[in-house]
Amino acid sequence: MSHPHPELGPPPKLPKGGLRVTPLGGLGEIGRNMTVFEFDGRLLIVDCGVLFPEEEQPGIDLILPDFSSIRDRLDDIEGIVLTHGHEDHIGAVPYLLREKPDIPLIGSKLTLALIEAKLQEHRIRPYTLEVKEGERENLGPFDCEFIAVNHSIPDALAVAIRTGAGMVVCTGDFKMDQLPLDKRLTDLHAFARLSEEGIDLLLSDSTNAEVPGFVPPEREISNVLRTVFANAHNRIIVASFASHVHRIQQILDAAHEYGRRVAFVGRSMVRNMGIARDLGYLKVPAGLVVDVKTLDDLPAHEVVLVCTGSQGEPMAALSRMANRDHQIRIVPGDTVILASSLIPGNENAVYRVINGLTRWGANVVHKGNAKVHVSGHASAGELLYFYNICKPRNLMPVHGEWRHLRANAELGAMTGVPKDRIVIAEDGVVVDLIDGKARISGKVQAGYVYVDGLSVGDVTEVHLKDRKILGDEGIISVYVVVDSTTGKVVSGPNIQARGSGIDDGAFGPVIAKIEEAIARAASDGVAEPHQIQQLIRRTMGKWVSDSYRRRPMILPVVVEV
Numbered sequence: 386m387s388h389p390h391p392e393l394g395p396p397p398k399l400p401k402g403g404l405r406v407t408p409l410g411g412l413g414e415i416g417r418n419m420t421v422f423e424f425d426g427r428l429l430i431v432d433c434g435v436l437f438p439e440e441e442q443p444g445i446d447l448i449l450p451d452f453s454s455i456r457d458r459l460d461d462i463e464g465i466v467l468t469h470g471h472e473d474h475i476g477a478v479p480y481l482l483r484e485k486p487d488i489p490l491i492g493s494k495l496t497l498a499l500i501e502a503k504l505q506e507h508r509i510r511p512y513t514l515e516v517k518e519g520e521r522e523n524l525g526p527f528d529c530e531f532i533a534v535n536h537s538i539p540d541a542l543a544v545a546i547r548t549g550a551g552m553v554v555c556t557g558d559f560k561m562d563q564l565p566l567d568k569r570l571t572d573l574h575a576f577a578r579l580s581e582e583g584i585d586l587l588l589s590d591s592t593n594a595e596v597p598g599f600v601p602p603e604r605e606i607s608n609v610l611r612t613v614f615a616n617a618h619n620r621i622i623v624a625s626f627a628s629h630v631h632r633i634q635q636i637l638d639a640a641h642e643y644g645r646r647v648a649f650v651g652r653s654m655v656r657n658m659g660i661a662r663d664l665g666y667l668k669v670p671a672g673l674v675v676d677v678k679t680l681d682d683l684p685a686h687e688v689v690l691v692c693t694g695s696q697g698e699p700m701a702a703l704s705r706m707a708n709r710d711h712q713i714r715i716v717p718g719d720t721v722i723l724a725s726s727l728i729p730g731n732e733n734a735v736y737r738v739i740n741g742l743t744r745w746g747a748n749v750v751h752k753g754n755a756k757v758h759v760s761g762h763a764s765a766g767e768l769l770y771f772y773n774i775c776k777p778r779n780l781m782p783v784h785g786e787w788r789h790l791r792a793n794a795e796l797g798a799m800t801g802v803p804k805d806r807i808v809i810a811e812d813g814v815v816v817d818l819i820d821g822k823a824r825i826s827g828k829v830q831a832g833y834v835y836v837d838g839l840s841v842g843d844v845t846e847v848h849l850k851d852r853k854i855l856g857d858e859g860i861i862s863v864y865v866v867v868d869s870t871t872g873k874v875v876s877g878p879n880i881q882a883r884g885s886g887i888d889d890g891a892f893g894p895v896i897a898k899i900e901e902a903i904a905r906a907a908s909d910g911v912a913e914p915h916q917i918q919q920l921i922r923r924t925m926g927k928w929v930s931d932s933y934r935r936r937p938m939i940l941p942v943v944v945e946v
Contacts, residue, residue: 396827717746859884
């Protein structure tokens, strides 16, 4: 098995007849999925998603793939194939289309409807090409065939990309539920047919590669939900992904059965469920869904609220309810259902929300105490089955953290894929398919691009480090007025502390040290404000460290008169 190492440099020019695969996200992480394919001087992108921030990225709204490696080649892009409508696969599309709005988007009906609604908010009108399973489209030198796969959102597709270098199959996110709610199975017959033709490189979903066996059918959740609904005597509040149409359908069915009305809470939930209903993917009995404003007129035992926030996102509706920062107030006897999985890295945030809800008297039902979620990703047993059908000549695990990628690679090896043809890469690592063999050939820039409010890419790791210091250790500002000629202190030092845990009255000893240091510097002819600032920072920092074992941010301000 080949894998990347830090010494990798830029890849050489792609040989004629070779296919280049460059993942810009989704490897070593859950989210930010984006892969660039290059053949004969042209590019094809599969998915363009976002990653949601973790606790060590304070203030960040979204994390995008780094487009810098393709920024000067936007005219070479034939299109962006979107495998399905989850945010980790479509969320970054608006940010790429800001740079070139006419890049075609290719996807299924629901996927395109979801991204078009998102682009409307960005005031972008895209060029789209709707495709269905079983169809083929030529996108420049890329002959793309689309295959139905079952996932936790309707209309998901895998894509087989034929080029002069061979056939690459991208599974997208998939599982092999044999009793899907929408009766749309993963098309194993199509994959077997592609196998007969010869799959030269398979890019396969790795998310559940560590989990043994098979994913339970989605329909098994229905009975659990009915039990929860039958035993709930107050309001029911359900938190789910805003695109999990199958799960919301089960909630609607249970609400209808038990005589409850449903209201969607949150802009993305209202928007996406409206799209799914209008396109026929969500079946809503007449009169079942009502506006949230009308709920006050209904008794609590007839109310179901469906909102976002199942991952503990700070600004989502459920988190705000837990923090008493939402118009909907949790009261004793309410039942809250977290109908989704825990994305790695979100555990602390989710349990913080669960504890907050429990504090206000809610009965919280989640994956840890009831079977209210099944995964949308194939487990190890399904992947083994899948590899035995596909018989890929080369395998590249994608969509997962390192442990998932490694586990998926081991599954591929167990089914007979030669170990020297299994490529474990990471974001930015370039893989070339030449003469039927996949090998790592270099690395391009593929770091995090942070979205903070309206700014994209302006916040760097240095800024995040400063934010963490401010949040953990606080800030101490030191204000000094010096004579511009002599460098001697005219006024100050005045010291203020915020969030450091040090009282302003405790700075007497260090004031004398700062005055002494500035006077010594002045006698040596040092009068330049920047040098005095650095001197103050060192003096104050050493005193705080020696006295309190803390490292707050020191902000010296030197004014010349």
